[in-house]
Amino acid sequence: MSIIKGSRPNGTAAPHSSKIKVIVVGTGLAGLATAVECHRKGHSVTLLERHSEVPTNGDGIGISPNAARIIRKWGNGVVNKHLQDFASDIKHVHTWSHTGKYINPTSFDDFTGVKGYLIHRASLIRVMYEHAKFLGIDIQHDSSVTDYWETGQEAGVVVNGEKVVADCVICAEGIHSRGRSIITKSDFQEPQLDPIFSTFRGTLDTEALRQDPETRWAVESESETTRDVYKVWTTHGMHLSIFTAQRGNITVWYAAHKDKALMTKSELEMARQSPNIETAIGWIREWPLREKLEPILRKADNGRFIQAQISSYQPLKTWRSPLGRMMVIGDAAHPTPPASAQSGSQAIEDGAVVAIALELAGKNDVPLALEVTEKIRYPRATAVQEEGRSIQEDSFEKPEYEPEGRPEWMWDHDCQESTYREYELVAGAIRSGQNYIPTNCPALIV
Numbered sequence: 001m002s003i004i005k006g007s008r009p010n011g012t013a014a015p016h017s018s019k020i021k022v023i024v025v026g027t028g029l030a031g032l033a034t035a036v037e038c039h040r041k042g043h044s045v046t047l048l049e050r051h052s053e054v055p056t057n058g059d060g061i062g063i064s065p066n067a068a069r070i071i072r073k074w075g076n077g078v079v080n081k082h083l084q085d086f087a088s089d090i091k092h093v094h095t096w097s098h099t100g101k102y103i104n105p106t107s108f109d110d111f112t113g114v115k116g117y118l119i120h121r122a123s124l125i126r127v128m129y130e131h132a133k134f135l136g137i138d139i140q141h142d143s144s145v146t147d148y149w150e151t152g153q154e155a156g157v158v159v160n161g162e163k164v165v166a167d168c169v170i171c172a173e174g175i176h177s178r179g180r181s182i183i184t185k186s187d188f189q190e191p192q193l194d195p196i197f198s199t200f201r202g203t204l205d206t207e208a209l210r211q212d213p214e215t216r217w218a219v220e221s222e223s224e225t226t227r228d229v230y231k232v233w234t235t236h237g238m239h240l241s242i243f244t245a246q247r248g249n250i251t252v253w254y255a256a257h258k259d260k261a262l263m264t265k266s267e268l269e270m271a272r273q274s275p276n277i278e279t280a281i282g283w284i285r286e287w288p289l290r291e292k293l294e295p296i297l298r299k300a301d302n303g304r305f306i307q308a309q310i311s312s313y314q315p316l317k318t319w320r321s322p323l324g325r326m327m328v329i330g331d332a333a334h335p336t337p338p339a340s341a342q343s344g345s346q347a348i349e350d351g352a353v354v355a356i357a358l359e360l361a362g363k364n365d366v367p368l369a370l371e372v373t374e375k376i377r378y379p380r381a382t383a384v385q386e387e388g389r390s391i392q393e394d395s396f397e398k399p400e401y402e403p404e405g406r407p408e409w410m411w412d413h414d415c416q417e418s419t420y421r422e423y424e425l426v427a428g429a430i431r432s433g434q435n436y437i438p439t440n441c442p443a444l445i446v
């Protein structure tokens with residue numbers, strides 16, 4: 001089917017030309033991608049963030065080709081160029097067992113070079129944020145949204161006691177979203193969840209690692225052509241990894257332990273408030289490699305790492321509000337286990353699809369746009385969640401397994417081209433009450 005309407009996958013509309021006002025809540029990956037993509041498609045955006053500045057903690061995040069292709073269009077490639085300066089430049093992930101036995105090198109092509117990014121989350125957010133500011137998007141900090149509302153004609157939020165009005169609201173509040181239950185009218189604060197494992201994640205002091213003869217080896221590059229490294233040590237139920245980015249100038253670490261997932265609520269709160277490096281070191285106490293790895297963990301940047309419990313979330317019944325002018329996206333809608341490496345990428349796809357659906361629906365059909373978005377995005381994001389759970393399980397149960405190539409439907413998808421192509425089909429199915437069968441994920445999962 002040919003593309004018949006709109007500014008097309010690579011195109012942009014004149015700023016504010018659609019006359020559609022969009023409130024976006026949260027300056028995470030989902031919120032920033034939505035804000036930029038909505039601006040590119042001619043909508044007027046107000047972006048609200050509760051923090052006074054962009055949060056800079058976190059460890060590394062991978063953006064796969066399906067989402068990187070969206071960002072590469074921003075600023076005619078300038079944003080991509082900027083991100084390449086911050087991203088990790090590696091060819092392989094090297095994996096050892098906890099005894100020190102070398103397991104394998106795994107190609108990491110999909111996350112580097114022209115295809116994707118492996119990057120410190122703070123750097124990625126900062127570059128996306130600066131681009132949103134450059135576009136003139138209205139970004140308001142210290143703006144904690146406390147309520148969401150809608151009528152047949154408009155929708156909005158309450159922030160600092162004041163009502164803000166728009167044509168629709170996109171809630172990208174992240175995994176602990178409060179807006180989710182208000183918007184979807186679900187009777188739970190958080191989706192049903194099972195704890196699956198506990199993690200530490202953050203940065204290490206790169207200079208201290210290099211200066212210390214006991215730890216220098218950890219950040220030494222594998223070859224003369226790449227300055228970054230990615231190293232993993234693994235055993236049944238646990239793994240520890242470090243990688244460098246920004247040409248060896250920043251080092252991030254990540255530890256995951258399956259059996260330490262069942263922390264009590266008070267333990268969890270204590271770990272959240274003051275994560276203790278001794279706990280992470282305790283996880284490798286029995287490892288033959290402990291003496292080699294412990295000095296690395298002792299270089300954890302104070303105050304720049306967290307401990308968290310990762311849970312498995314059931315899909316929500318709906319992402320939309322009853323009158324159809326509000327919607328949750330990103331982690332607020334479909335949190336995905338880290339091993340899938342898709343949480344950020346799926347969040348970015350959400351933003352690109354909703355921006356196009358609004359463009360094609362127009363100001364008079366905003367609820368239709370959000371419904372089309374849900375029909376396109378919900379099955380795919382749910383399928384990714386499902387796939388992510390099994391990748392996560394495998395990573396703990398079969399530590400020596402070599403991951404197969406990422407599924408083509410997930411990795412190679414072009415959600416912008418596909419939304420322009422499918423829009424009329426989806427909208428037609430909604431209008432006529434017919435079933436729409438998505439083409440962006442395996443049919444069986446839908």
Ligand SMILES: Cc1cc2nc3c(=O)[nH]c(=O)nc-3n(C[C@H](O)[C@H](O)[C@H](O)COP(=O)(O)OP(=O)(O)OC[C@H]3O[C@@H](n4cnc5c(N)ncnc54)[C@H](O)[C@@H]3O)c2cc1C
Pocket residue numbers: 025026027028029030031048049050051055056057058059060061062121143144145146172173174175177178201329330331332338343344345347
């Ligand atoms: C500080 C931080 C660090 C992270 N680090 C990593 C990492 O290192 N590796 C990784 O894989 N994933 C990390 N994540 C999660 C990752 O960013 C998400 O899984 C993914 O990118 C989807 O993002 P999101 O935009 O849906 O949610 P998030 O990235 O969680 O962003 C949500 C945003 O909404 C804001 N917000 C929430 N409630 C309100 C409200 N009521 N009013 C206004 N603003 C609100 C939050 O402050 C936040 O900026 C991190 C998330 C955060 C918030």
